[in-house]
Amino acid sequence: MDVAIIGCGYVGLVTGTCLAAIGHTVKGVEKDPRKLKTLQDGHCPIFEPGLQELLNENYASGQIQFTGNVKDAVRDAEVVFLCVGTPPKPDGTVDMSFLEGAGKEVCDALAEMNSEYLVTIVVKSTVPAGTNRKLYNFLREQTKAHVQVVSNPEFLKEGTAVQDCMNPDRIVIGGESPEAFRMMRRLYDPLIKREDNFMTMNWESAELTKYAANSMLAARISFMNEMTILCEFYGADVEDIRKGIGSDNRIGPAFLRAGCGYGGSCFPKDVAAMEHISKAAGYENLFTNAIQTVNKNQKKRFVDKIEAKLGRPIAGATIAVWGLAFKADTDDIRESAALDVIQYLLDKGATVRAHDYKGMEHMKQVFKDQVEWCTDPVTAAAGADAVALTTDWPQYTTLPFRKIAATMNQPMIFDGRNCLHRDVMRENGFQYFPMGRPP
């Protein structure tokens, strides 16, 4: 099928490349001239495992192309994906300006086409309930084109986005047109392993499914993070509790890993948006409120613990922060736990030396020369009074710990992701402090 993707950011580029890989002809629209040039040179502007390779194959074969012009892409398309950002405004409400702009441009393109064939507009962006219905009404008023709108929320995770996109555990389509549902079924056919993985529902249910999924996942993490307080007080092990409850198939094991707080461009934004959607519906959402409060407190608690255990005043101490990205396998630092952890450390007067495998350049823009930037974790730890591990890069688990301990002022490590082995750390001379686990 002929597919247009409006917005080649994270979701748009992964979706477009994967749709090209399963045989569709894709035109991606990118308005940022620098990003467009990068894409037209065949390069991926973001770091995502496997994406550059998939792009290479499909760009070389012409299966995916890039343009700066919406009309160029929409002209032949049967399916038009809107994949523009819906970032939070300072008050936490959703900024819809990019989506509205893209909707208008697509509408203008459709008005010129007057196509008798159905064009399905697919809203992939995460949007408040009611948005798809409004877009549909707007398009019906403004154009004579045979057009339908469906909501198709995205569930891919950074770091495994290509894999998630090629092996979706469900495809959710919201709308009210059986014809558009059939079109989406045909589009996604090669990715549908079981018929019940393809779900159709009304617009509002699909829109809220996205917020509910991210809020539920964030709630699980915040719940386990809150458990770390009890575990540390009573001497329990949050990892044992994770296994103990995760083996109950009503609960399941995923997204129960405690740590120094969740981050990223999605959970914080979507939980905040859910709170505002609730306010708009006339009530205060106590649940999303609690998820966010626990997450904020967890990062503070992590630094308070460092201060309490350090054995010397934190003001003037040197802390090495390992991990700046909001999780491993990405260079994305948006809402990363390290942002708050570093800020709290600086506020307390500590000297911070930081390292990350991919996110360092972005973090430099935030803290500039307030932090010493280190090209490897060993250098970051040399002479430090403690290491604070904030991102679960697997590389941090196989470092030469004995050598590191010997170069530190005091070999102390605070594992904010519970990814190191207590015995290994102890054997190598470290005082080891995980989250919600006995030291």
Ligand code: UGA
């Ligand atoms: C999240 C969702 O998992 C995706 O399903 C969704 O499509 C995406 O948001 C989105 O809305 O676009 P993502 O933000 O890429 O994906 O990353 P996750 O793997 O979910 O991790 C988010 C944060 O939670 C990270 O900071 C991670 O360290 C933390 N986390 C995750 C935990 O602290 N514990 C866990 O058990 C799992």
